[in-house]
Structures are given as C-alpha cells and as structure tokens.
Amino acid sequence: MKFLPSVEHPIRFSIILGLLLILVATIAGRIIYLHVFHHEFLAKQGDARAVRHIPIPAHRGVITDRHGEPLAVSTPVLTLWANPKELATDKARWTELAQALQLNPTDLAQRIEKNAGREFMYLARGLTPERGQSVLDRKITGVYAEEEFRRFYPAGEVAAHLVGFTDIDERGREGIELAFDQWLTGVPGQRQVIKDRRGGLIRDVQVKENAKPGKQLALSIDLRLQYLAHRELRNALLEFEAKAGSLVMVDVRSGEILAMVNHPTYNPNNRRNLNMQAMRNRAMVDVFEPGSTVKPFSIAAALGTGRWQPESRVDTGNGHFRIGRYTIRDVSRGGLLNLTEILMKSSNVAISKIALDIGALPVHKVMQGVGFGADTGLSFPGERVGNLPMHRKWGEAETATLAYGYGLSVTAVQLAHAYAVLANDGRNVPLSLLHLANKKPEGEQVIDPQIARNVMKMLQAVVEEQGGGGSRARVPGYHVGGKSGTAKKLASGGGYTKDTYRSMFAGVGPVENPRVAAVVVIDEPSKGGYYGGLVAAPVFGRVMAGALRMLNVRPDNLPAEVDTTAVGAVRGGRG
Structure with missing residues (x-):
C-alpha cells in the first residue's frame, strides 16, 4: 500500500509555510544587508568587543651636564598588575605569586580579597624586564604586565639637589625635573591589538600613533x-x-x-x-x-x-x-x-x-x-x-x-x-x-x-x-x-x-x-x-x-722660568 502525505487544512499549512519563507528571506536579506551594505556596523561592534588600544609609553628626556654626561635617564621596566576577579579563580597559586614577587603571602591575599570587586590592582611596579618576565612565565591566571620607564640618576647624591627627581609615574617632583617637567615629559603613543574575553593577547594589529620621547636638556654644570x-x-x-x-x-x-x-x-x-x-x-x-x-x-x-x-x-x-x-x-x-x-x-x-x-x-x-x-x-x-x-x-x-x-x-x-x-x-x-x-x-x-x-x-x-x-x-x-x-x-x-x-x-x-x-x-x-x-x-x-x-686656564703666577740655555752650558762644561 502506498501512503501519501495528506493535509487536512491546506490553507493553514500554506499560511505557515509562507510565513516561514518570509522569515527566512528576511533573515537572509538582513544578513546580506549587514555584510554587504552595512559592513562598518558589524566591524565596529566586533572591534568594540575584541580590539583594544594599548598606550605605548614615551620615555622622559635625558638630562645631561654641559659636556653631555648623563645626569638623569629613563630605563625600561615592567609593571605587573592583576585582575582580582580572575585571581580569585586560582586561589591555590596565590602563595606562588607572592613568593615570585618577594611579598608576604598573607599581605598579598588580604589585598586581593580587599579588591575582589575590582578588575585592576598593582602587584609590583618598576621591575627589571628580566624579573618581571620571570613572574609572567609562571602563567598565573589574572596576572598581566605593562611597559613603563623608571628614572635613574647616574651621578646620585652628587647632583641630587640640582637635578631633583620624579615620582613613580615619572612626573617631576623636585629640582630641574620639576622646573622643566613639561619640556622633559614625552607624549605616549598607541598600539592596536586584539584580545580575547579574558584579556589575553590574540594579535598585535598595528601602531596607531608613535610615542614621542621628551626633549633632552643640557645643564650648565660641569x-x-x-x-x-x-x-x-x-x-x-x-x-x-x-x-x-x-x-x-x-x-x-x-x-x-x-x-x-x-x-x-x-x-x-x-x-x-x-x-x-x-x-x-x-x-x-x-x-x-x-x-x-x-x-x-x-x-x-x-x-x-x-x-x-x-x-x-x-x-x-x-x-x-x-x-x-x-x-x-x-x-x-x-x-x-x-x-x-x-x-x-x-x-x-x-x-x-x-x-x-x-x-x-x-x-x-x-x-x-x-x-x-x-x-x-x-x-x-x-x-x-x-x-x-x-x-x-x-x-x-x-x-x-x-x-x-x-x-x-x-x-x-x-x-x-x-x-x-x-x-x-x-x-x-x-x-x-x-x-x-x-x-x-x-x-x-x-x-x-x-x-x-x-x-x-x-x-x-x-x-x-x-x-x-x-x-x-x-x-x-x-x-x-x-x-x-x-x-x-x-x-x-x-x-x-x-x-x-x-x-x-x-x-x-x-x-x-x-x-x-x-x-x-x-x-x-x-x-x-x-x-x-x-x-x-x-x-x-x-x-x-x-x-x-x-678648565685649562693658563697659570699666571708661576715662578720665573729657568734659563735652560745657561743650564745646558753649565752641564756641558762639567761634562
């Protein structure tokens, strides 16, 4: 026996089928419209969820003496920060993190718990690149790094009162560093990257704006x-x-x-x-x-x-x-x-x-x-x-x-x-x-x-x-x-x-x-x-x-010069 599909209500079936076809056509049309005629909207929405702009730090201008000897220079350092919400998911590694940072485990745990509702906290600032990378290599969830610069003063205490110093954010606080802060301060650049939802770097896209270092300053001192x-x-x-x-x-x-x-x-x-x-x-x-x-x-x-x-x-x-x-x-x-x-x-x-x-x-x-x-x-x-x-x-x-x-x-x-x-x-x-x-x-x-x-x-x-x-x-x-x-x-x-x-x-x-x-x-x-x-x-x-x-100033108060000719004659006679 051969069975054929039967429709008890052909009109109702036709209406539903028509509605489905209209819905499919609408969706397909919307997809075509967005991808072909309104592509920028989707790109913006995607970028808003994945593309990030990371500042490129600009180093502060060098301060030198009158002969170019450095009195203040900026050296690259790493600053480690954390997302406390993410760190909370890997509590077992807090002690390891504290040891890597040479911090007291109890103090670090208290700081993380205190900032549990936030997404940012500093772990350590001004670390050498080698030490900072050694912490990152442990792959602890929620720990990230940021490039910065730290001011170093080669002459130390010898020129301290004149040159002054900066704070941890490289803002002038004393001396020449404060007086010429605007001249010495650089302009940060901007780099475009793609990150996943957890903040991990997927791809470094491009440099949007190059960093402009601060201007050099030559002091009068020798x-x-x-x-x-x-x-x-x-x-x-x-x-x-x-x-x-x-x-x-x-x-x-x-x-x-x-x-x-x-x-x-x-x-x-x-x-x-x-x-x-x-x-x-x-x-x-x-x-x-x-x-x-x-x-x-x-x-x-x-x-x-x-x-x-x-x-x-x-x-x-x-x-x-x-x-x-x-x-x-x-x-x-x-x-x-x-x-x-x-x-x-x-x-x-x-x-x-x-x-x-x-x-x-x-x-x-x-x-x-x-x-x-x-x-x-x-x-x-x-x-x-x-x-x-x-x-x-x-x-x-x-x-x-x-x-x-x-x-x-x-x-x-x-x-x-x-x-x-x-x-x-x-x-x-x-x-x-x-x-x-x-x-x-x-x-x-x-x-x-x-x-x-x-x-x-x-x-x-x-x-x-x-x-x-x-x-x-x-x-x-x-x-x-x-x-x-x-x-x-x-x-x-x-x-x-x-x-x-x-x-x-x-x-x-x-x-x-x-x-x-x-x-x-x-x-x-x-x-x-x-x-x-x-x-x-x-x-x-x-x-x-x-x-x-x-300063190679010629002496003007030397004893009368000895007559070398006469000296030579005397020596010759004795010889």
Missing part, C-alpha cells in the same frame, strides 16, 4: 667640577664637624652655574629612608646675612662717589666705634688704613665710617645692581630672593650694618653671582642653569669697569699679601682674590645666637682674566674654629685650583 666641589665640601664638614654647607661656582663670562653642591645630601635612586632636611637645596633656599663678604661692594660704592680713592685712609682708632647705643668692634686694631688694608683687616669700624660719609643709598644701589634682594631668574622651585632693606630714612646704625653685611640676607647663589659681576668688570650677566653653548648673553653695566678692577686688585691683596685674612685661599700658580666672612646666626626668637656661626669665603680666579667665581658657606662649624678665613677659605683654594686646571 660634572667634573660638581664631583670636585662635592668632595671638598664633604671633607670640610667632616673636619670641622659642621651642620651643613653649600658651594657654588659661576662662569664669570657667561653667568652659567658650573657647580652647585650641598651637604647633607641624599641618593635620588633610593629614597626609602629619606630625611626631608637633606632634600633642601641650601644654595638656593637658605638665606643668611653675608657678613664681611659684602665689604668689597661697599668699597666699590665709595669709589663710585668720587669722595674716596684707593689710597684714602680711615683712622680706626682703638678698634671701637660707637653709634648711639651700639658699639662696632674690630677683631684686631688697625690704626690708619687705606681701602685695600680695610679689606685685608676686614675692619668693621673703617667700613662703617666710610658708609656714614657717603650715605646708605650708594651702598644700597651697588648691592641692588649686583643682584642682592632680587630674583635670579633661574626659576628654580622653592628659590628665595633674600632681603635687601630699603628704608625711607636711613639711620646711622642701619647704614653701618648694611656696609659690613648685617641687616640684609642673601643666598649662596646670589653671593656667587655678585662676585661674578665684580669680576666681569662690573657687568651683570644673568645666571643660567642651562648650557648656553656659544651664545653670548647681554649684561648690564652696574659698576664702573675701572672701579671693579681696582676692587679686584684689593681682593688679590686680601689673599696674597702678608696680613690678609684670606691667605688660606691661595691657589698655586694663579693669582686669585676673595674675601672671607663670619656671621653669627639669627636666633629663632629674635636677635643672634651666642655661639653658632656661618663661615664664608667668596672669591674669583684668576684676577687678571677672571673665569670662575666661587662661594663656600659652612654652617655651624663646631671644631677647630669658625672664622671664614680658617674654615671656608681652604675649601675655596682647593676647589678653585682644581677648577682652573680642569
């Missing part, structure tokens, strides 16, 4: 001089058991800062046990009364009025001079002194009488011209400008104390700049922390050139002639000039401390063709003396000697 200054300042602090110290060296011609060191200092590569006091760039942040180191500028002011000449004399009497209820004293009696001898004896009495004769305004004008109480223009974070007082009516006491360095405050950088102005024939050239290459900065004439040269000769006598207070600053083979200073420290409650001092020496070398101005400040020496000529002058002498040799 790393050789920086090491020299660091060593000599440290040795002086140890010898005299001092609290702190600063040393600044300036190129007289260009205004470039060749060296700037402070003690105590710190290692910017390891800041775990960092003492905040050690981070202060004292040369720019600490202000102090400069004492006798400003007397050359008072002498320059006197010569500028025309009322005084280098050979003019002042009677210092018994070394005491009373102004109202104040008595000004000299350390040693000088009698009748000319202007050179006033600097050699560092007579407070004589310089006070000169200031009272010419008035405070000429002295103030010269000090203002060389940069006291003014911004240096270096734009260094936290730098202070000190204080150069300006009274509506100058009393005798204020006039006298200004002339011998009390009642005003300066930084070590400002004092070094002032001596550079004096050595540069009285021309004030702006300071610079950046290497100027062959650029010739313009300056302003603030002291008559002949007066500046006369004062420089006086400073040479302070160092080289018998009875001068700077004999310990002598430099073999060179004529140098300078002035020592000793100032009592201000007490926190007002007035001066009883027995704490700052010892200073400021000077220039060579005198005939000045190249370098340097200032040494020793804070609170407690052993072996405290006078600037005893404590700070020898540091100046050693640093200046090394600097002039390193």
